[in-house]
Each structure stands twice: as C-alpha cells, then as structure tokens.
Amino acid sequence: MRRLDRYVGKTVLVSILLVLVVIVGLDGIAAFIDEAEDVSATYTFGQVALYVLLTLPGSCYEFIPFAALIGCMLGLGQLATSSELVVMRAAGVSIGRLTWLAMKPTLMIAVLGFALGEFMAPRTDQMAETQRALAQNPGQSYSGRHGVWNREGNTFFHFNAVETHGVVHGITLLQMDERQQMQSSLRARQATYEGSYWVMEDVVKTNFSSWQNTLEEHATLRWDTGITPELLSLVIVEPGQLPLADLYRYSRYLQQQGLESEDYQLALWRKLFQPFAVGALVLVAISFIFGPLREGTMGFRIFAGVIVGIVFRTSQDLLGPASMVFGFPPVYAALGPIILCLVAGTLLLMRAR
Structure with a gap:
C-alpha cells in the first residue's frame, strides 16, 4: 500500500508542478512583452527582465489553485486512461482512499504556496514595484506613472517609490480644509525618514488663499506625520500580495482614518482561506475523474479544468465587489465559492460510489 500511496501521490504532484511551470512561464512571457512597451533609456530590457523575475513568486502563489485543479485532473486522468484506476478499484482500494492519496500532495502544495505568499512574494513584489518606479522616474522627477495615492486626515499624498531603507521618491502633498477646499500643494523630489518625522528635499510649496497664491521653495523641509516607511510600502502593491499581518494592520489603519478597508479585509480572508480553496478545487477535479470525465480525453479534461477555474475565479471577483455594494x-x-466547490465535489463523489 505504501508503494501505491507514493505512486499516486508522485503522479499527481508532478502533474501539478508541470502545470504550474507552464502557467507561470506563459504569464511571465506575457508580462515581459507588456513591460517591454515601456523600455526607455532608463528602463532597459535588463530591468524589465528583473521586474518580471521578481514578480514570479507572486504569480506562483496566485496560480497555485488553478494549477492544482488542472494538474490533479491530468494526473488522475492519466491513471484512468491507462486503466490503472480500474485495477486499483478492483484490488479493493476505495474511492475515499484514492481521494485522500490525491489530496495529500495537493495539500502539501497548498501549504507551501501559503508560505510563499506570506513570506517571499510580498517582499519580491515590493522590490519589483520599487525598482520599476525608480528606473522609469529618475531622481529628478516629481511625478510618476506607477505611483499611488493615499490619505491621512485632510492630507492627500502621492509618491512614486518607497525604498526599504526609508527613502521615498517623488512626493506630492495636497492639504485640504474641513470643506475639502485646497489650502496648499507641495512637491518634493524625495524624503528620508528620521525615526519620527520625514525630511523632504528640493521642496516647492504653493499656498492658496482667497486673494492670492504664494510660492515657497525649500532645500529641505520637515514633515511631521504618523506615516512610516513600513506603512507606505503596503500601498505600492495590490492587497492580495500582502502578508496577513500587514493586511490586518493596514485595514485597521484605514478604519481609524475613516476610509474604506473592504478591499484589504477581502484580501485577508482570501489569503487565509486559500489552502481550503485548493482543497475544494482538487475535490472537484477528483469527482470529475471518478464521474463525468472518467472516459474523457486529456484535452477535454484540460478544457473542463480551465472552465471550472474560470468560473471559480469569476465568482470570487463578482462576490468581492458585491460584498461592498x-x-x-x-x-x-471569500467562503462562498469554496463552499460551493466542496458541496459540488462531495455530491459528485457520492454519485460515483
């Protein structure tokens, strides 16, 4: 039995890894082609390749559920096509045991993927966004294409890039009053964090009043704020690319500022439940192999896996905004599509017995 366990587990594991490599490779090629359109004297092909390479861990984490679904279909489908599953069933191996044998490697992949998305992908994604912003917007630039906006109280601020050692590039601050009328605007080439405040360099500030506007220029200017480099580094990447602790911390910060935090709460729950999503999708794949796709071709199994994956992802994308509306x-x-897959997979397996 141990030899059978290893054989089934190895077949499923190898199929999942091969599918993951193909999907991530295709996504990397597409990302390189897309980024190559922005190649310039400062943003070279080498930097484009570095950007794509740094985003690969995040892509692996994102596509693990999809790869587990299709890989499990292919692995078990290969055993079904060669009649090995029929022999196993004739030898007295139950569907429940075969389900568990196929589940074990996928759960291992799910746990490894969770660790990848929690500890490695967030750092590499932040590094990728920072190096691209710095390459596309040299030090003298005040504005940038890939910067982000944020808010603290009545101050709206924009920045191009955040370096890990507490240096921010391309800062714009817009100060509003209680009636949301602009009081001043400020631009700075960069700012350095000094422990409890920021020191901005090459500052140009415009003060607005009802009778005249005044312009000020400063070589350096102190900015007192509760915003830290760690907090800024959270907003340069998508919520789904952040670790759980940062998602929780930043969603609480947004709530304290009176801002909407549903995006970050949704990303937190999705990341927390991703191992369960992998298990639910694999259960659907197993139920298909023992049920409607038992005699199907390899191409049709891939097609069915792609359709199930698209439906699962689309339902996630629809339910997320629906929760806010x-x-x-x-x-x-986050739980809805997972529960639906678990119910559907369980019902199909019960019919296959």
Whole structure:
C-alpha cells in the first residue's frame, strides 16, 4: 500500500508542478512583452527582465489553485486512461482512499504556496514595484506613472517609490480644509525618514488663499506625520500580495482614518482561506475523474479544468465587489465559492460510489 500511496501521490504532484511551470512561464512571457512597451533609456530590457523575475513568486502563489485543479485532473486522468484506476478499484482500494492519496500532495502544495505568499512574494513584489518606479522616474522627477495615492486626515499624498531603507521618491502633498477646499500643494523630489518625522528635499510649496497664491521653495523641509516607511510600502502593491499581518494592520489603519478597508479585509480572508480553496478545487477535479470525465480525453479534461477555474475565479471577483455594494461581510464573499466547490465535489463523489 505504501508503494501505491507514493505512486499516486508522485503522479499527481508532478502533474501539478508541470502545470504550474507552464502557467507561470506563459504569464511571465506575457508580462515581459507588456513591460517591454515601456523600455526607455532608463528602463532597459535588463530591468524589465528583473521586474518580471521578481514578480514570479507572486504569480506562483496566485496560480497555485488553478494549477492544482488542472494538474490533479491530468494526473488522475492519466491513471484512468491507462486503466490503472480500474485495477486499483478492483484490488479493493476505495474511492475515499484514492481521494485522500490525491489530496495529500495537493495539500502539501497548498501549504507551501501559503508560505510563499506570506513570506517571499510580498517582499519580491515590493522590490519589483520599487525598482520599476525608480528606473522609469529618475531622481529628478516629481511625478510618476506607477505611483499611488493615499490619505491621512485632510492630507492627500502621492509618491512614486518607497525604498526599504526609508527613502521615498517623488512626493506630492495636497492639504485640504474641513470643506475639502485646497489650502496648499507641495512637491518634493524625495524624503528620508528620521525615526519620527520625514525630511523632504528640493521642496516647492504653493499656498492658496482667497486673494492670492504664494510660492515657497525649500532645500529641505520637515514633515511631521504618523506615516512610516513600513506603512507606505503596503500601498505600492495590490492587497492580495500582502502578508496577513500587514493586511490586518493596514485595514485597521484605514478604519481609524475613516476610509474604506473592504478591499484589504477581502484580501485577508482570501489569503487565509486559500489552502481550503485548493482543497475544494482538487475535490472537484477528483469527482470529475471518478464521474463525468472518467472516459474523457486529456484535452477535454484540460478544457473542463480551465472552465471550472474560470468560473471559480469569476465568482470570487463578482462576490468581492458585491460584498461592498450590498454590505455583507467580506468573509462570506471569500467562503462562498469554496463552499460551493466542496458541496459540488462531495455530491459528485457520492454519485460515483
């Protein structure tokens, strides 16, 4: 039995890894082609390649559920096509045991993927966004294409890039009053964090009043704020690319500022439940192999896996915004597709017995 366990587990594991390599490779090629359109004297092909390479861990994490679904279909489908599953069933191996044998390697992949998305992908994604912003916007630039906006109280601020050692490039600050009328605007080439405040360099500030506007220029200017480099580094990447602790911390910060935090709460629940999503999708794949796709071709199994994956991802993408529009908790939006897959996979397996 141990030899059988290793054989089934190895077949499924190798199929999942091969599918993951193909999907991530295709996504990397597409990303390189897309980024190559922005090649310039400062943003070279080498830097484009570095950017794509740094985003690969995040791509691996994102595509693990999809790869587990299709890989499990292909691995078990290969055993079904060669009649090995029929022999195993004739030898007295139950569907429940075969399900568990196929689940074990996928759960291992899910745990490794969770660790990848929690500890490695967030750092490499932040590094990728920072190096691209710095390459596309040299030090003298005040504005940038890939910068982000944020808010603290009545101050709206934009920045191009954040370096890990506490240096921010391309800063714009817009100060509003209680009626949301602009009081001043400020631009700075860069700012350095000094422990409890920022020192901005090459500052140009415009003060607005009802009768005249005044312009000030400063070589350096102190900026007192509770915003830290760690906090800024959270907003340069998508919520789904952040680790759980940062998602929780930043969603609390947004709530304290009176801002919407549903995006970050939804990303937190999705990341927390991703191992369960992998298990649910694999259960659907197993139920297909023992049920409607038992006699199907390899191409049709791939097609079915792609369709199931698209439906699963689309349902996630629809339920997320729906939770914000209709006001139900984001945890339900994250759990809904998973529960649906678990129910569908369980029912199909029960019919296959």
